[in-house]
Amino acid sequence: MKFLARFYIDGFILAIFGAVIVATLVPAEGSAATVVDWATKVAIALLFFLYGARLSPAETLAGLRHWRLHLVVLAATFVVFPLIGIPFRLLVPSVLTEDLYKGVLFFCLVPSTVQSSIAFTSIARGNVAAAVVSASISNLLGVFVTPLLVVLLMDATGQASVDLSSVGDIMLQILLPFVVGQFARPLLIEWLRRHNRPTRLVDRGSILLVVYAAFSEGMNEHIWSTVSAWQVLAVGLVAIAILGIILAITTLAGRELGFNREDRIVLVFCGSKKSLATGVPMASVLFAGQPVSLIVLPLMIFHQVQLIACAAIAQYFARQHERATASQAAEAVA
DSSP: OHHHHHTTOOHHHHHHHHHHHHHHHSOOOTHHHHHHHHHHHHHHHHHHHHHHHHSOHHHHHHHHHOHHHHHHHHHIIIIIHHHHHGGGGGGTTTTSOHHHHHHHHHHTTSOOOSHHHHHHHHHTTOOHHHHHHHHHHHHHHHHHHHHHHHHHHSOOOSOOOOOHHHHHHHIIIIIHHHHHHHHHHHHHHHHHHHOOHHHHHHHHHHHHHHHHHHHHHHHHTTGGGGSOHHHHHHHHHHHHHHHHHHHHHHHHHHHHTTOOHHHHHHHHHHHSOOOHHHHHHHHHHHTTTSOHHHHHHHHHHHHHHHHHHHHHHHHHHHHHHHHHHHHHHHHHHO
16 A cells, blocks of 8 residues: 555555446356345444444534534435436437446435545545434435435436335444444443454445446446446446536535534535445336436446545545544644
């Protein structure tokens, strides 16, 4: 890592690209895909168990009470994102096909990710407790809000249904391990204070697993063969543009609304993400009888773009925090 740092190359970003390359060349299929799926679920549960063990009950309670921040995150996810996506209709049919645009607008309507939003907040030294609450609320509300937005803004089947299994997944993979971690905190906190490496490894490892699993699924579905290279490039550029706009808006909003550094980090990461795990199952129901693979393609591309971009941003925030901490320590000694 020190060798790479000399050339301003981030090892974590390289690892993400490595996961994409491995998934492209050797995608998980059959029983291997099942193993990867379970490994991802276990990693996510372990991650939130460790978060629960590290956060004091006072920090958790403060995160629950931070309603102003949560409202801004929800507004970014379900109001600002759709408003950004609607004007891209102008690119049809010259740049995007009707189905690809439908996919672009659809990913603007799905809820935020949970695991990666919180993992990046942790890496960036943000308010993890608030991120847990914001991301979980976004996903829970998204089960109801996303189908409603699809029916209001898109030409779907009109048979929007609520998948209550998504609520159960959030409870079992996110909230239950977090609560168990809170109860186990007295037994583990001293060890975790002396050894922060396990949480860092699980932070980054869970993200790499998500990247590999998502790209493997796309390869197995042959989703890349359904469009031309130019169309994939166009969707990629649109995804980059939308992510850039929402990152600029959330960054500016955090400053203008007077949030502190830790809360601004939550707004940036929780307000700029879109969940592939929630979006794909919803699309299969909401767009039954339509080319679902094409409609979810923009979501898959945006998912990869957001992980790579936010990994770089999180590392930047982490280095910023380390420099500030070192500066304060030097001033205290002086």
